Amino acid sequence: MLHASHKSWHPLTRWSTMSLLDVRSLSKSFPHGSTLRPAVDDVSFTLREGETLALVGESGAGKSTTGRLVLRLIDADSGEISIRGRDVRGLRGADLRNFRRDAQMIFQDPFSSLNPRMRIWKAVAEPLLVHRVCPRGELKDRAAALLDSVGLGTHLLDRYPTGLSGGQLQRAAIARALSTDPSLIVCDEPVAALDVSVQAQVINLLLDIQEQRGVAYLFVTHDLALVEKVAHSVAVMRAGKIVEHATTGTLFSAPEQDYTRTLLSAIPEMPETATV
Numbered sequence: 349m350l351h352a353s354h355k356s357w358h359p360l361t362r363w364s365t366m367s368l369l370d371v372r373s374l375s376k377s378f379p380h381g382s383t384l385r386p387a388v389d390d391v392s393f394t395l396r397e398g399e400t401l402a403l404v405g406e407s408g409a410g411k412s413t414t415g416r417l418v419l420r421l422i423d424a425d426s427g428e429i430s431i432r433g434r435d436v437r438g439l440r441g442a443d444l445r446n447f448r449r450d451a452q453m454i455f456q457d458p459f460s461s462l463n464p465r466m467r468i469w470k471a472v473a474e475p476l477l478v479h480r481v482c483p484r485g486e487l488k489d490r491a492a493a494l495l496d497s498v499g500l501g502t503h504l505l506d507r508y509p510t511g512l513s514g515g516q517l518q519r520a521a522i523a524r525a526l527s528t529d530p531s532l533i534v535c536d537e538p539v540a541a542l543d544v545s546v547q548a549q550v551i552n553l554l555l556d557i558q559e560q561r562g563v564a565y566l567f568v569t570h571d572l573a574l575v576e577k578v579a580h581s582v583a584v585m586r587a588g589k590i591v592e593h594a595t596t597g598t599l600f601s602a603p604e605q606d607y608t609r610t611l612l613s614a615i616p617e618m619p620e621t622a623t624v
């Protein structure tokens with residue numbers, strides 16, 4: 349039978365038409381006792397340039413594992429990952445290093461993602477050093493500019509992570525992720541560890557960065573109130589599988605799965621986050 353309608357699930361074409369990240373039939377199992385248990389099971393999705401795809405679902409659904417697979421922090425068992433049409437799983441050498449510049453990550457806990465013994469300017473500029481995109485003598489100036497771009501003053505340059513608040517640290521982690529001018533950032537619960545009042549500021553910063561730089565986010569969260577603010581589309585995960593994916597508006601107004609409806613009904617009434 350001929351399929352004329354191999355339709356993409358993305359009806360949204362507001363900003364971009366180019367797909368940045370394509371994931372097809374991605375699977376990964378981990379040992380569980382004497383057997384293997386799938387953490388990510390036949391997952392497929394597309395993320396366009398400059399857009400945000402939220403991965404939501406209950407704890408253990410496979411959200412973080414999906415993000416780590418995409419960045420090649422862990423190896424998939426099977427499936428395809430491509431960025432601008434290039435096979436990510438097969439990248440080696442200089443191509444892999446270029447991919448690592450182009451695809452960055454922001455973690456939940458900035459206290460553990462920044463080296464406690466490294467001054468802030470060095471932590472922010474470290475990717476530039478690693479990827480040799482900036483002469484050593486210019487690193488501190490670049491760090492100052494990066495801090496400025498995330499709303500942090502240069503008086504923080506010589507401090508250690510313990511001298512910054514949680515929100516300041518997450519901004520520094522964002523500056524570090526931006527240092528190599530990536531086209532993709534995997535954000536894994538990027539504000540979950542922050543005070544609610546600070547969450548809104550960091551989310552607004554991420555939105556501003558996307559508008560200015562056109563960076564795409566794969567946004568892992570269990571917070572559906574946040575999803576409505578940041579995501580163009582949403583993939584709902586359960587037990588390693590994507591059980592529903594749709595544009596954000598469609599998912600919120602007409603969820604198809606009972607599981608999605610349950611997640612949506614669990615959104616707390618929180619005026620602080622509602623004003624993000």
Ligand SMILES: Nc1ncnc2c1ncn2[C@@H]1O[C@H](COP(=O)(O)OP(=O)(O)OP(=O)(O)O)[C@@H](O)[C@H]1O
Pocket residue numbers: 378379386387405406407408409410411412413414570
């Ligand atoms: N390195 C690992 N070794 C063994 N099992 C793992 C490993 N990483 C993840 N898992 C398992 O894979 C499954 C998916 O985990 P994952 O961390 O991706 O879930 P998640 O959706 O991010 O959950 P949460 O919302 O709690 O962060 C879980 O059953 C988890 O225990």
Ligand SMILES: [Mg+2]
Pocket residue numbers: 411412413
């Ligand atoms: Mg997780």
